[in-house]
Amino acid sequence: MGFNKVVANADEAIKDIQDGAVIMLGGFGLCGIPENCITSLIKKGVKNLTCISNNAGVDDFGIGLMLQTKQVKKMIASYVGENAEFERQLLSGELEVDLVPQGTLATRCMAAAYGFPAIFTPAGVGTEVAEGKEVRNFKGKDYLVEEAFEADFAIVKAWKGDTAGNLIFNKTARNFNSVMAMAGKTTIVEVEELVPAGELDPNFIHVPGIYVHRIFQGKDYEKRIEQRTVSKN
Numbered sequence: 001m002g003f004n005k006v007v008a009n010a011d012e013a014i015k016d017i018q019d020g021a022v023i024m025l026g027g028f029g030l031c032g033i034p035e036n037c038i039t040s041l042i043k044k045g046v047k048n049l050t051c052i053s054n055n056a057g058v059d060d061f062g063i064g065l066m067l068q069t070k071q072v073k074k075m076i077a078s079y080v081g082e083n084a085e086f087e088r089q090l091l092s093g094e095l096e097v098d099l100v101p102q103g104t105l106a107t108r109c110m111a112a113a114y115g116f117p118a119i120f121t122p123a124g125v126g127t128e129v130a131e132g133k134e135v136r137n138f139k140g141k142d143y144l145v146e147e148a149f150e151a152d153f154a155i156v157k158a159w160k161g162d163t164a165g166n167l168i169f170n171k172t173a174r175n176f177n178s179v180m181a182m183a184g185k186t187t188i189v190e191v192e193e194l195v196p197a198g199e200l201d202p203n204f205i206h207v208p209g210i211y212v213h214r215i216f217q218g219k220d221y222e223k224r225i226e227q228r229t230v231s232k233n
Helices: 035-044 063-068 084-092 102-114 177-181
Strands: 022-025 049-052 072-077 096-099 118-121 135-138 141-147 153-162 186-195 214-217
Touching: 035 063, 035 186, 049 063, 063 072, 063 084, 102 118, 102 141, 102 177, 153 177, 177 186
Parallel strands: 022 049, 022 153, 049 072, 072 096, 153 186, 186 214
Antiparallel strands: 118 141, 135 141
């Protein structure tokens, strides 16, 4: 597809995402989430999605908006607090949920990026997380066999990117975005600032463009704070 991976906007970037797709969405809490692509997915109306994300947003922001419109069939996540609609759908049986320890979630993404079929982890051994999973013993210690994720699309947000898809993340907004960018079969990136190839210092690139298939400059970022905490005077 050449070095220029730029598409016009979010609608163009997600146009081939169909019902039943498995999607990774970067972000941590409400930090570094692909706001523009989520808006376009809602507008497109795709449904029966399996979403892999650290969390499920809040009721009126992030993935929580897709839960409101009943577009998510299954949620694979580590943390799902702050979302009343998520809780309602889970308890009513409308939403399938797979809770994954945060380190395991990150490493299963990384395994997909590296081409590994599975990882071994002690996290979850002897708990409900281990139900139905193979356990292997190494040097007297049990480990769960956790398979690498298979995502049709990875949708992430970066601070800066160039037309060849090289990405730089801003501070903690790097979070799950970097590993997910490398793990999807098709990776879609929205950036706050898009520059010509060659303008980014190679020493500061977090994800090289070889992993990216589509990139566009986003707009109107709200960058909401999940819980604002200030000190008392």
